[in-house]
Amino acid sequence: MYPRICKWPGLYLAQALSLALSLGMASTAQAAPEIAQLYASKLPEGSAWVRVVNPSDTAVQVRVDQSTDFALSAQSVVASPFQVVDSRQPVHVTVNGREIKGLNVPKNAWVTLILDRNPANPPRLVVDPPVRGKDLRAELNIYNLSAGCETANIQLANGASVFNQLPFNGQAQRTINPVQATLIANCGKAASLPLKLEPFKASDRYSLFLIGSSQSPRLIGLVDQTAQ
Numbered sequence: 001m002y003p004r005i006c007k008w009p010g011l012y013l014a015q016a017l018s019l020a021l022s023l024g025m026a027s028t029a030q031a032a033p034e035i036a037q038l039y040a041s042k043l044p045e046g047s048a049w050v051r052v053v054n055p056s057d058t059a060v061q062v063r064v065d066q067s068t069d070f071a072l073s074a075q076s077v078v079a080s081p082f083q084v085v086d087s088r089q090p091v092h093v094t095v096n097g098r099e100i101k102g103l104n105v106p107k108n109a110w111v112t113l114i115l116d117r118n119p120a121n122p123p124r125l126v127v128d129p130p131v132r133g134k135d136l137r138a139e140l141n142i143y144n145l146s147a148g149c150e151t152a153n154i155q156l157a158n159g160a161s162v163f164n165q166l167p168f169n170g171q172a173q174r175t176i177n178p179v180q181a182t183l184i185a186n187c188g189k190a191a192s193l194p195l196k197l198e199p200f201k202a203s204d205r206y207s208l209f210l211i212g213s214s215q216s217p218r219l220i221g222l223v224d225q226t227a228q
Helices: 013-023 028-034
Strands: 047-053 060-064 070-072 083-086 091-095 098-103 110-114 124-128 138-144 151-156 161-167 171-176 182-187 205-212 217-223
Touching (some): 047 060, 047 070, 124 171, 138 161, 151 205, 161 171
Parallel strands (some): 047 110, 138 205
Antiparallel strands (some): 047 083, 060 070, 110 124, 138 171, 151 161, 151 182, 205 217
16 A cells, blocks of 8 residues: 555545435446446556646646657646656656656556646655556545645535545545536635536546635646556
8 A cells, every 4th residue: 555645634434425425326237337447457567657747827848758748737738647657767757858857756656746836846746545446436536736725625516525624735535426526625715616527437536636826726637547
């Protein structure tokens, strides 16, 4: 089991039940054919999955090892697909043509590299929770990247709690039924605009990113993908 970046107290059983009731129960018969194959591939020995996230509105061109370039920004596509890398040697990541030196990742891990506001600075490395694999439920994975937002709360549009007291630079994860929902983030008295999750399937992992400031938080997200 790989370490999480932070603990996320406050997600109680009653809240989990509330979310399940709010989202509705997925039919096993309907969900079984939809089980995603995203994470079916087994990693070669000594490898890891790596992606890059750019929480800034300013687009940058990112490449991991010998992959194609991805234009990443909070205004369009915030994260690159997960890509297999050799964890036994430094990972080669370039941002706008400039290579970031000295990046090492643990083997067999799912790693998210979060770019700094200054692309010249090294990215923050987050070891994500291991994926559940084939399942009739989906996963929500959230990162609090909102400057000044010391604790964030995420809830459904109807007020049901999803994540509580997520600290700045913290990360948390939970399972949900794979149906559409609308989420709102709160930093103190400030609330983000509602985010309607794009369609996703059983066994998918949906990543949420809380960006912006504590006075004007923004919630964005996407369904995790692996490089083809």
